[in-house]
Amino acid sequence: MSKVKTPAKTPQAIRGTQDIFGPDAEAFAFVVETFERVRKLYRFRRVEMPVFEKTEVFARSLGETTDVVSKEMYSFDDRGGESLTLRPEFTAGIARAFLTNGWKQHAPLKVATHGPLFRYERPQKGRYRQFHQLDAEVIGAGEPQADVELLAMADQLLHELSIADGVTLQLNTLGDGTSREAWRAALVEHFASVRDDLSEDSQERLEKNPLRILDSKDRRDQAHVASAPKIDDFLSGEAQDFFGAVTSGLDAAGVVWTRNDALVRGLDYYRHTAFEFVTDRLGAQGTVLGGGRYDGLMESLGGPATPAVGWAAGIERLAMLCEGRGAESLEIAIAAESNDRNADAAALTNLFRREGFCVELFASGSPRKRYDKARKAEPAIMISLDMRDGEATHGLSVLNEGYARAKKAQEIFDNRK
């Protein structure tokens, strides 16, 4: 009919997802590649995990009342009516795999992975609904040396990313199960006695997650936080020894840290060591890597008591600190300044690539502008092929004096048939 076709609207990307491209994508890849290299130095084995799990995997391990479980999970029923959830974190799924696959035979097991995670949150810079993390876990190791090795790896990663000087390691201990419960009870008592002075948020936290009051940013809470009972007064002898072994191990490894006795973890399964690498360069999303010991987690999934430590790091946040890193510079630009030389230029491009050079071919668009386009790509070496008065001409010029492989490139160019 004469009815004008209704142009199909292009669907929008989902809120909180990102299409990463250009320098951001290069920085992202740089973070992942650096992690892969460092993780091998520490002999952490690579694992690949499903992106979704039965909902109970997360509900049981993270704690039903945590915000992550109660309002931030992407859960849905599959066609069989089973409740599944897009993973909001790595640890629970890895713990499940450890139990269901009998990985106990490999204990102590050091594993590393990375990939997308999903949380239904209000997006912000450095906070997305689909975001990406690096993850490292040591499962079946109850010794403080495991904590030290894991932290040393995190520290080395940040150094190799060249962002360590803007980031500080904050360290705390939550004690063993009984110390933690005693401390928690004392905190509840302390804050309940001044309940009406607390911020609304903290009054709510008093019910749901009293430890979290300690890192409240609200001024009204500060004084009461300062006078709150300290974990150190509730630590058992073993818990003290454990923390002491971790800190002296870090000192011996040359890992710089500061004690923050108000540092707690949001998830219920943590015990003993808790830590965060924090920067002030990312606004409210300052935690760049965080983790701790989760000795209670395996039991919550119905497995045997199994000690474990782990950390996760936000790739986007790390990548933002590595801005401009990771882009490979162009070694050779080849311009075909006449269409008659397109085939020669393509052959030459192939030749150099097979010799392991990073090459870009400029043989499209206006022949007169190809040279300029090639120059703008900022190659170390510029090669131009042209046709003058019926004669094939060619030229190679080294634009970057410091370029190490110039001689080899020249040889290949001179010896081409």
Add this chain to the structure above:
RNA sequence: GCGAUCGUAGCUCAGUUGGUUAGAGCGCCGGUUUGUGGUACCGGAGGUCGCGGGUUCAAACCCCGUCGAUCGCCCCA
């Protein structure tokens, strides 16, 4: 989930107290210069002003809603 700011070309942004056909720079495409040269000049394509309503003779501009981004809170890596 709460509060605030913002949304104009591929990108960065102008656009007066509402007033003809919405602009610039960069980028892209083409042409001319130059002819071992990242030059200069000319031209071109590209916008339902995020989307939907409302007020008005008239809306990019004012009002409401909605979607999205950013910054805090919350949460967390």
